[in-house]
Amino acid sequence: MAVRQQKKVVKMKRKNHYLTGILLLLFSAYVAILFFQSLTREHLSITEVTEKQIADDNTVRGIILREEELVTNKQSGYVNYYVGESSKVGVKSTIYSIDGSGQIAGQLLAAGQKDIRLSKEDTANIRNVIAAYRDAYDLSHYNEAYNFKYNIDNTLLELTNATMMENLTQILDESKSQDSFKLVKAKASGIISYTSDGMESLSLNDITAESFSNTNDKLEQLRQTEEMKEGDPVYRLVTSENWSIIVPLSKNQFSKIQQQDTVCITLKKIDARLNAAVTAFTIDNGYYAKMDLDRYMIQYLNNRYIDIEIELNDADGLKIPVSSILKKNFYVIPDSYVSTDARGNEGVVVCSYDASGTPQYHLEETRICYPSQEEKAGECYIDAGQFEAGTVISESNGSGKELTLSAVTELEGVYNCNKGYCEFRQIEKIYENSEYCIVSKNTKNGLSAYDHIVLNPDMIGEDEIIY
Secondary structure (H helix, E strand, O other): OOOOOOOOOOOOOOOOHHHHHHHHHHHHHHHHHHHHHHHHOOOOOEEEOEEEEEEEEEEEEEEEEEEEEEEEOOOOEEEEEOOOOOOEEOOOOEEEEEEOOOHHHHHHHHHHOOOOOOOHHHHHHHHHHHHHHHHHOOOOOOOHHHHHHHHHHHHHHHOOHHHHHHHHHHHHHHOOOOOOEEEEEOOOOEEEEOEEOOOOOOOHHHOOHHHHOOOOOOOEEOOOOOOEOOOOEEEEEEEEEEEEEEEEEOHHHHHHHOOOOEEEEEEOOOOEEEEEEEEEEEEOOEEEEEEEEOOOOHHHOOOOEEEEEEEEEEEEEEEEEHHHOEEEEEEEEEHHHEEEOOOOOEEEEEEEEOOOOOEEEEEEEOOEEOOOOHHHOOEEEEEOOOOOOOOEEEOOOOOOOEEEOOOEEEEEEEEEOOOOEOEEEEOOEEEEOOOEEEEOOOOOOOOOOOOEEEOOHHHOOOOOEOO
């Protein structure tokens, strides 16, 4: 008979699931807190140093002054012109003819309008006028549309000049009456314009704050197909290519320009950059500048007002954000106390004393900062946080001279993090605005292009590792 073996049952202890749940909840809460902090707190930001040229451009609208005059008609009659817009003329050059009866003037006009064919040069001239207007078009200066209209009118009228001159002799020979017909010549050399704004006699003494209240060109076309009266303006003659621009300034602009003899400006309409002689002055507590030029007057022949950019600051160097700049204390020492070890590391020889009072010397590495100013040549700076005040250092040439560290100065710099930790690098500002500044790229032990620097240095300390 088989004997049934009795199995032994071991009762296992039940795990405490409540404790596990509590631990999971606490861990989840910790992760959530870390996630929330990562979203709300400011993060360390790093940027790359770039090499830039930066300038403060101040756009202003000025008034043009020229040597010019309106030439008036000496008798009533019908006028035909023989010189094109913006043409240079000499003394006794024939500018126009005046015909009291209108008979010869009508024949000349009819002859000039027959069989007009555009040459390649004529077509190019018309296209150039259109292209110049298109390139300079600005919705805020709608008055330029009127200038464009006058320029096109003058360009088209010029096409008849050559034909009229070719037929003038023949028409005069065939005409029975020439008593009322006269050819009018220029009394001075200069540049011809057939527009007027009524401000040809404007001078520096006439400039007031009111002169800049309405700065839109208001031109009148002088060329007429109808009969002109005696005393009517018939053309405008500009007798010099030297011209001036008067601009209003802020007090800050005035203080900067006042110290300069020349200033670099850009003529906005034609995008030309040049240097102009400048004179700053005041009128009735207002600040102004007069800029004298000897080029590009013809391009603004039919403008009284002009937009220019004045370059008051110009700097070439390394561009860094203002937020990355911090200040640090340094001891001022003669550069003769700087030593270099066998590996090329710079430092100073620190003097200390043992228990018996015997002096002990050892080289302690430190970052050396050098000034750029010539008046401080022969000096340098060492980290004031690395040495206690009263520390004695020895001259590197073995002369036995010693110096006690005491004089402290504050230097501006940034945290360089190329090596994965923060290193202070001195900067020398060339230019600064509210967002960026340009620093010298020639500072010894300073910054270089493509270095990486900390944007918010208040969040980290020197020598700390960047995670």
